Amino acid sequence: MASPSSYQAEEDESLKGCELYVQKHGVQQVLKDCIVHLCISKPDRPMKFLREHFEKLEKEENRQILTQQKSDSHDEEVSPTPPNPVVKARRRRGGVSAEVYTEEDAVSYVRKVIPKDYKTMTALAKAISKNVLFAHLDDNERRHP
Structure with missing residues (x-):
């Protein structure tokens, strides 16, 4: 029986x-692209869409291989194009931060309160009551936003 460490090494x-x-x-980029196309199209039959998508990719790959073979046999000087060009994924945007506050700034902070009329307050209260982001607020916090 194999020891746990050798099993882990094999794994x-x-x-x-x-x-x-x-x-x-x-493969990872192909799957990401496929999911993006699926989410954009939102077909009624997603499995059929996926099958057709991969069939189309396979035909395109076969066509590229065929043209590569033809160009290799005709002209050895031309460098072949790879059958699956690697598409660089867009990099995620970095974080955006505000200025750094010191503990002293936090202690001396004075909250700015803008007075609102009754109509505006009822409209705000109605909007807050329907929004899931404000569901955790108690009555006191809802009255004094």
Whole structure:
């Protein structure tokens, strides 16, 4: 029977192999693109849409391989294009922060209260009561926003 540490090492090795395979073939980006297309289209039959999407990708890949083979046989000087060009994912936007407040600023902070008429207050109260983000407020907090 294999020891737990050797089993863990085998599992880690297998996982690394899977990650390399997925990275080599650009599977993660293909799946992300597929999900984006699915969410944009929102078809009634998502499985059919996915099947057709992957069939289209396969035909495109076969066409690229065929043109690559033709160009290789005709002209050896032209560098072949990769069958699955890696599309760079857009980088996420970095965080935006405000100025840094000191403890002294926090203690001396004076809350600015803008007086509102009855009509405005009832409209605000109605909007707050329907919004899930304000559901945790008690009655006192709702009256004095």
